[in-house]
Amino acid sequence: MVRVLAVCTGNVCRSPYLQVVLGSALEQAAPGGFEVTSTGTGALAGAPADPGTRVELERRGLSAHGIRARQMAAAELEASDLVLTAERSHVEQVLELSPRMLKRTFTLPEFAALLEQLSTSGPVESLRPGAAPRRTEQRWRRLPEVLSARRARLGEPAPEIADPYRRGQEAFRSMAAEIDDFVRRIVGWERSMRAEPGGGGFTQP
Template sequence: MDSSSTIRILTVCTGNICRSPVAERLLQAGLDQIRPDVFQVRSAGTRAMVGDPAQPISADIIRTYGGSSDGFAARQLTPKILREADLVLTMAATHRGEVMQMDASLLKRTFTIREFARMIEALEQRDGDSPAAPDVPAFWRALPARAASVRHLALAQDAADNDVVDPYRRGEEIYHRMEDELAPAILTILRFARRHS
């Protein structure tokens, strides 16, 4: 596949075994249904449990929404991985800060996933119905800057509303809270992709 026609999305959390694998696999499964072979979604952790599979409850959540955790292995976030990304979606503001420390040039391409979902909703409200993008890769490469332009319209009432709770080593109910915080953002991104692809 021609790399210029591939949109690379990176999801980031801490261990890369709970939150970011769910975001990676569900975004990839959904985007593959919309535009096969256009999007490549991967994930990494700021303090990754390198080589570990997704946690069992995270894997169950992935399956519930029609994705697969098969073959998943956690990997450590590196500057090289970041440089390859067109869009970086972190699970919490702290991860966004760590991305910025690693590569400040990614400022306008890095968002928490919940913040990004609100921003693209605000973008659509501002711009109204626009036709499907004739050049999907170009549209998605320009999207982070466009989303950043409406950040002021998509501010969270509480800063915690930008984050997805970390369920690692916590009870099943915290995994379901993670799911409740993450799933709406993923669905918003997929609906947006369907409308503009």
């Protein structure tokens, strides 16, 4: 199973939303292949997802029931195959806690942009297509290193996902729409890799 960790600040707005939406979408694309959890760099430990996040999830037929904010820990980072953050400052905090996570940590927008770029550059030998559970796991464990080597090709820094905390429901709606778009790109790539032959093309479901 591929372990993905979503990171924001308080772990009540952006990262729980990403946890639920990405987890649900990957489960549909690759049943049983992924585990998506979330944490915070300055977590409101024990708090449930913010009401604004819960409203946006409910609009999509999803729920944050049972999710409670947790403080980021080195052991959890290092047990993750991929860490996706809301902001570049979160990447810096991840690396302060665990420098060995350099090649496995990206902002969510950066990761989606690198995947899209990868999809237009042709197949990568180490990222073999296929839907078998073992093939999926191998592909995603190699993927962060492949994308990390391409960071310089992005040019301008990828955008960040603004924190909607205490900014009203419109801010949560904007956050949710941004994350939904990045999730579609990520899951579209995985679906294309599962549809042999010709894996590596970029599609949006």
